[in-house]
Amino acid sequence: MVSAVAAHLLFFIISVNLIPTTPIVEERPFQAIDGGLGLVLGKSRKRVFPVPHTQEPNPISEAYGYCNTPNRTEQAWEGHSPADYKLLSVQVMIRHGDRYPLYSIPKTKRPAIDCTLSTNRSPSHPLLNSFISHMAQGGRGHWESPLGSVPRLPNHNVCEMGELTQTGVVQHLRNGQLLHQAYKRHNLLPSSWSPRQLWVETTGKSRTLQSGLAFLYGFLPDFDWTKLTVRHQWSTLFCGSACDCPARNRYLEEEQRRQYRLRVADTELERTYVDMARTLGMLTRQLRAANPIDSLLCHLCHGLSFPCIPMGDSGTGGCLTMSQFAVIRRQQLDDEVDRRRVGLYHKYAILAMYPYLNRTAAKMERVAKSSEAGRQPRAGGEEVFTLSSAHDVTMAPLLSALGLEEARFPRFAARVVFELWKSPTTTQGQLKKRAGKGDKSKAKDGEVFIRVLYNGEDVTFHTTFCRSHDRHASQPLCPLKNFLSFVRRDMFSVVNATSYQGACYRRPG
Ligand SMILES: *[C@@H]1O[C@H](CO)[C@@H](O)[C@H](O)[C@H]1NC(C)=O
Ligand SMILES: *[C@@H]1O[C@H](CO)[C@@H](O)[C@H](O)[C@H]1NC(C)=O
Ligand SMILES: *[C@@H]1O[C@H](CO)[C@@H](O)[C@H](O)[C@H]1NC(C)=O
Secondary structure (H helix, E strand, O other): OHHHHHHHHHHHHHHHHOOOOOOOOOOOOOOOOOOOOOOOOOOOOOOOOOOOOOOOOOHHHHHHHHHOOOOOOOOOOOOOOOOOOEEEEEEEEEEOOOEOOOOOOOOOOOOOOOOOOOOOOOOOOOOHHHHHHHHOOHHHOEEOOOHHHOOOOOOOOOOOOOOEOHHHHHHHHHHHHHHHHHHHOOOOOOOOOOHHHEEEEEOOOHHHHHHHHHHHHHHOOOOOHHHOEEEEOOOOOOOOOOOOOHHHHHHHHHHHHHHHHHHHOOHHHHHHHHHHHHHHOOOHHHHHHOOHHHHHHHHHHOOOOOOEEOOOOOOOOEEOOHHHHHHHHHHHHHHHHHHHHHOHHHHHHHHHHHHHHHHHHHHHHHHHHHOOOOOOOOOOOOOOEEEEEEOHHHHHHHHHHOOOOOOOOOOOOOEEEEEEEEOOOEEHHHHHHHOOOOOOOOEEOOOEEEEEEEOOEEOHHHOOOOOOOOOOOOOOOEEHHHHHHHHHOHHHHHHOOOOHHHHHOOOOO
């Protein structure tokens, strides 16, 4: 109750100040939320983890990876397991798809992009028209306040700031379809799925809500609206009623100071901002505050040339250049390296993502319990599919908290998938036979395992809780209990604590 009121208050304050962020005050004051600071970026090559390089990463090709242009077939290792394993549940977190910038560069024309949807525009998708008609029926669904008043499709000829583009819609129709294919043969959701089996949640931004719906439509084409409830997460951390954590805020503030120091120490970056500001005829700090990289990325992703202004006196005029862009991006890549080295962000991330991970773990445990031999199935089924539609400031800490520190920064429409698997039931007879004895049989229930995937790649054995698991043993997958003890205790060792409460409320030392 209290948090719902607080959420509305925050929502109100944010809307009034036109701060282009989701309602949590602690996010990245120095640069853009959801696309600014730490835009250190998606993947350009086929791999989620950069291949150890002998040369510097190329900031331009990295940026193209971040765009995630939907023009090629994609890898998807979701749904892969040893034979006879049963898929019990899947929980997905997505980042919204391609969006219009959150900031504009003063004195320049904003990128000309039409956010209305049309199959005449590229990129398109075979499901686009039926998706549009299905969204028109959305009034039949259940919407947690304030989601009912958020538009379900992007709809401005001149995109609004932060609006999802057609590219963003197509990215998520494709994601949903990929997982539809991956899970089809596992019968994850029966065609007669019940409301409890599907959980969908989103922040209150139109780009996350619309991304979630596009994903869902690709995953479950023509789903029955009347069975769907779309839930609201007021915090970009998806922390529900457990958001209060003073120590987390302190780590974030320290992390922001680190980031600020690194930036001002970068003379090449400083010179670049001075050059760009001179071209545009404005103060350097004015340009910096406008967070130009956000807008430049949008130009790049949409194949638009960088903004220009007419030549004037005193050296103003000309175009922003690709080499200026590359310098800003290079500094952001350096920042990622420094961030990992210092480790403050990781501590922040552990505390930031605990509530989400705790919820994820609890769901898995519930579903695993209910699958135990001899249990009566619960009426209405279990929570087998969860979709959380989120931001880069959600997914980046999630990756860090899982120990996937080397993973690339979440590109547009990035996805993290948690799968829960169960091995086949064995009988004592089988076990003994294997041991060379043979004889009477007694059923032994299968064991439960977790897989974690990032953008279709299996990263389970890169996570903190399964990095040292010996997967050549009789267990080819990562036991769920590793994840459970990580979330319930082990993850806090990084902050010298054994619980969330203990870590959040310890006195600063
Ligand atoms: C996809 O688009 C990107 C960015 O526009 C481009 O660099 C790449 O060559 C395209 N790939 C294909 C297969 O068309
Ligand atoms: C963690 O999850 C458990 C359910 O397994 C719940 O009882 C508890 O309140 C959660 N803790 C937090 C801080 O979210
Ligand atoms: C961790 O906690 C212990 C016991 O409270 C304390 O002695 C130790 O100095 C702490 N270490 C760090 C790095 O904070």
